[in-house]
Amino acid sequence: MNDVANQTPNPAESPSQRTMRERLGDMLSRVQEAWSGRELRRTLEELKATGDPQVSDVEGGRRAARVAAWYAGASPEARRHCWQLMSEQFAPDVSALESARQAYEAAIGTPEEASAEVALRRAFVTPRTRLLQRFAVFPEGMRFLIDLRAEILPELKRDKRLAALDAELEQLFSTWLDVAFLDLQRISWDSPASLVEKLIQYEAVHDITSWADVKNRLDDDRRCYGFFHPRLPGEPLIFVEVALLRELAGAIPPLLDEHADAANLQKANTAIFYSISNTQTGLKGVSFGDSLIKRVVEELKREFPQLKTFATLSPIPGFRAWVGKQAGELVDSMADKPRRALERELGEPVSAETVLARLQTAEQVRALPEKSALRAWLLRAGARYLGRATTAGGRPQDAVARFHLGNGARVERLNWLGDPSAKGIRQSYGLMVNYLYDLGKLDKHRAQLASGEIPVSGAVESLQD
Structure with missing residues (x-):
């Protein structure tokens, strides 16, 4: 697979004019086209071997790690070919889906209904799903898939063939990264410097302008939380910043005022969520479940039982x-x-x-x-x-x-x-x-x-x- 990184794209070829299946089956006599087709087939073989249902998840994870290692050194053109292969060559088996659907409909109301439903559910597990799941097996696999989707997102408008791959990744992330599976940690001024630096880097709502600014946001009358996933140690997925007050906040400058007096936590009855930042571009649009706010509310109520009002102070970007x-x-x-x-x-x-x-x-x-x-x-x-x-x-x-x-x-x-x-x-x-x-x-x-x-x-x- 290492040779794919060296392939040269054909400038006369438009991805929108010819599908990947046509490329794979094309026997054009031009040397460049034949070379490109040979490397595409080799890439496809590696991907199929990774998602092979006959091998264990452990072995599939090892093969996925090899693909990821190749991908790290691949050219932008080679990466695009890899995305297209993942999207087009690992689609659902339409005939198997239709057969399973018909069997389920025929079994409704009979003792076989449950087993027919199980068969229908299994038919919906596409080869692409199995392939992507294998990448999640090896330790850096989750990071690889998130970065992969971050690369794909800007390309979706001009290459609609990637939509299926993007949708599958989004669905898998929504399952793997549900808030119920994330670890909630408080971030304070005493947290490791690397975490504080990440808060500065990823703050997406109100830019952090100085160390004094970030110290104010992590002060005793504030709370900042990070959500972490076990497969991404030390890498927060979401930051939630909260101010504890006695009324609804109507403006952001007082909340960010580094010289303002600290709030009296014993009298605070209102928690204002003034910044929620998704730190990963590759998780754009991914739902973390409707319990994200609930998790923070529960944590706040344990520490401050007198809190009665939970609200945001939010931008209106559109x-x-x-x-x-x-x-x-x-x-x-x-x-x-x-x-x-x-x-x-x-x-x-x-x-x-x-x-x-x-x-x-x-x-x-x-x-x-x-x-x-x-x-x-x-x-x-x-x-x-x-x-x-x-x-x-x-x-x-x-x-x-x-x-x-x-x-x-x-x-x-x-x-x-x-x-x-x-x-x-x-x-x-x-x-x-x-x-x-x-x-x-x-x-x-x-x-x-x-x-x-x-x-x-x-x-x-x-x-x-």
Whole structure:
């Protein structure tokens, strides 16, 4: 397999024009094409040997380790060929699936129903599933697969043949990395320096700017937790940062103020989750189960039984882009009274263009006074975005909203200039949102979401109209 790294791609060949099966069967006389086909077959043989159901998982893991060692030195082109082989040559056996499905349907209501169901379930285990599971056997295999998916993700739009491989990896990660199988550890200023450095490196919500900043986040009135998997020792998968307060937090600067007085932990009744960071690009979109927040809540309640309120202070990353596309509809749907107030403030007729022009710079947004009609228009837009905007599949349009609402939270409160930083203005005109985790209503909120209704508080609902 070492020779695959040296192969030279044919510039005249387009991956979208010819499938991998056609490449493998092609007997073109050109030397370069024949050489490439020979190396592809050798790579395929190595992959098939790794996933061979006749060998033990231990032996399959040894073979997977050899493939991973080759892959580490392979060229980008050779790696792409490897992805395509994994995706196209290890697909489900459609005839076996259909046969198992028919047998199960015929067995429903008979004593053979259970065994037919078992056979159907086994038919759904694809050769690709078995191959990828073999990579998870050897000690560095999980790391290899996560990095493999990180490489694939940017290629999905231009090479849709990789979609099956990506979907299989995502499904396996969702099973292997469920929060129930992860170890929760508190990260403090006394933790190993390597862990603190990783927190600085992976913080994805609010950049850590200095050692004083990170020390503030790890202070006694804060809690920071990392989720770890046994197969990835010392490598946190998720960081969760929490502030302990006496009320809902409405802005991020006070939470990040290095000179602020420490909170009185004996009087704290509210836990604010202000940053949740997935540290691994290859785990993008992977659900860690709906118990992630619950695990942290349980840990907090053990240490601080007086805590009653659990909420987030979250960014709204897709809001400004959405406003840019929906400004016309948002303006057209205004009632007469707020429209007249906005016209007086702008000094001209209200239109999508005039509104967006007035909100163009960060200085203009930050300067809007409390009773500004334009500020009220933005808050109304924010309430509509979080409470009504959905994808074609009916899911909340905002990625952060999907995570928290999917975990059973509700949209509790919008916060004007919650994040006045340049990043905050660029993403959401500075708006932030509190998602409330009412522990007695998580299932109710999930059921609402499943039925197509986004759970919001009365205050947010009143802002929508």
